[in-house]
Amino acid sequence: MHSRFGRLLLTAIAAGIGFGVGVVAALIAMAKPVRDAAHYAPFPHSVPKYPGGVAFRFAMAHDVVHERFPRHGPAYYTERNRLTRAKLAALPSDDPAAFPLADDLGVGLERLGRSDDAAAVLRDKLARQQARGLTGRDLYTSYANLGTFLVHANFQKALAGDPAAKARFHEGLDLVKKSVEVNPEAHFGREAWQVAIGQFLLAAANDPSRLKATDFLGNKLDESVVPTEGRPLTKYSGYSYILRKYSDALADPGALTDETVRQSIRASISAVGSQEKVDVSSGRWHVDAVPFDEPMLGIIGMWRQGGGANPHFALAIGEIMLRVGQRYIAWAAFERAHQLAGRFWPDPALQQFLRDHCRQRQATIEETLPPEEVADLRPRFEAELAHGEAYQRAYQEYEAKKLAAGIPLNDEHLFDEFHATHPPIASATGPEEWYAYQEEAFQQLPKLFGEAVKWGCLAAGVTALLAAWALRPRVRATLTPVEVEKHASPG
Structure with a gap:
């Protein structure tokens, strides 16, 4: 096994063993930190x-x-309602630009505790929209706002048993349901x-x-x-x-x-x-x-x-x-x-x-x-x-x-x-x-194995170097009898 091929074979075997030991050691060393580490998502x-x-x-x-x-207060909505009414007064009643303004006015009146007045504004708006042939999602805000105002305006009386209030309360719920259907x-x-x-x-x-x-x-x-x-x-x-x-x-x-x-x-x-x-x-x-x-x-x-x-x-x-x-x-x-x-x-x-x-x-x-x-x-x-x-x-x-x-x-x-x-x-x-x-080590095995291979390669390289050094050819000096006698004589 002192031939060149033999030395190469032994070095390769040592490198393989080093690679395996390096991979296993790295996996063992990395597994617990990975398992114990907290991940956030x-x-x-x-x-x-x-x-x-x-x-x-x-x-x-x-x-x-x-x-x-x-949260805006009464002064804000009072002023907004004033400005909105002025804008509405300057527009034809069937102008599409008046529709979002009617929503603003209705919400403003509702915030001031005037739910009945708010409902009246939205009823008028809805009627004008339907007269123009608008349907579906175009009526979403009218359904949602009118329904909400009717529910708020009639809640207490409906619970007290007032038949008319109950009817308006149900109407309000039906309108809100329609708003969900057209724009969920x-x-x-x-x-x-x-x-x-x-x-x-x-x-x-x-x-x-x-x-x-x-x-x-x-x-x-x-x-x-x-x-x-x-x-x-x-x-x-x-x-x-x-x-x-x-x-x-x-x-x-x-x-x-x-x-x-x-x-x-x-x-x-x-x-x-x-x-x-x-x-x-x-x-x-x-x-x-x-x-x-x-x-x-x-x-x-x-x-x-x-x-x-x-x-x-x-x-x-x-x-x-x-x-x-x-x-x-x-x-x-x-x-x-x-x-x-x-x-x-x-x-x-x-x-x-x-x-x-x-x-x-x-x-x-x-x-x-x-x-x-x-x-x-x-x-x-x-x-x-x-x-x-x-x-x-x-x-x-x-x-x-x-x-x-x-x-x-x-x-x-x-x-x-x-x-x-x-x-x-x-x-x-x-x-x-x-x-x-926390993730178990096996859940990150692909990533861990990739890192372990790097350490395995390093271990293989070190092991191969050590094996090559240990198996290097040893050259021993050979002296002739005359040289031996010469070195052995005094002086």
Whole structure:
């Protein structure tokens, strides 16, 4: 084996052994860090239901519960209505440019508490549109706004049993349904949830015990929910697989256009609402279970752009957030619902039921939190709500002062001074929006193996060098007898 071929063969064998040892050693060394490392990705609700739509963020729920958003006041809408009427007066009644102005006027009247007047404006607009032969999506805003105004104007009287008010309330719901049919993507589907709460309240008028059974989405109020087990993901979603398969789409959810991918990702969102099929035509109410972000966006839209704080909305937010593991938002929502209980239903016993239910849910949440955090929950809630309400008052006082001073409503710098002295009120998003997970080594085997091969090649090279050095030919000096004698003699 001292031939050149033999040395090469032994060197190659040594290099192969070194490569194998290097690969195995690298895989062992890298496996545990990979397994232990935390990875982060957006939850599936970061993908909106419709292309280009708004995606839900938990900060939105926190902000609406604590009134952390700007809200125009009476002075703003009074001035806007004045300007809108002037524009309408300058246009022929059947001019298409008058239609969006009628919407503005109707909304402005509604915000000033004049729902009947708002409905009259929209009835006239709808009649003029139909006279021009407009249909379908062209009538969306008329259906949505007129329906909303009729519901708001007749709600209390309808619940009290007034036949005429009930008829107008039903008409309003039917119009809102039409708006959903012709334009389901508008306002993140807000109108669909207007229909849901309208139907729920009508069903409750016939059977008030329903108010003790579910919220307006169908979440059961007597259901035992463990706060620490809730997740924004379905229990067996296989979301880690989804992340690996659709990582590019999740890197920019707003730009996603492939509907198959969109639906595959959104199928992992936790569903809330009723699981039972109920015949609505019989006077009983029903909402199918849906991804939780859909009703949340609807509730937020109705709260911010509609009638404001509402005990039914606050209760639903609490029940949803409890089911998706957002304990602090859920606790705050139940606290807000407790505060608003006087508007839950005319019956004092049902108002007290809501208060008791909220306290029970809060107690369940508090059992999962450290005592020092529990002690801080209510003071923190009160401080945040006071901050939000103070911001809204300051905002409305500022705009009223500026408008009274003659600053035009459409002046793009109208609110510059306000924003210069008031930091943004909206809460920033945080880690609650991110899915943290660990991957087993085998899940990253292709990547790990690629890295291990590099180390294997290095080990093979080092081993080959060592083998070549160890197997190098050894040249031994050979002396003649005369030279030996010469070296052996003295001197």
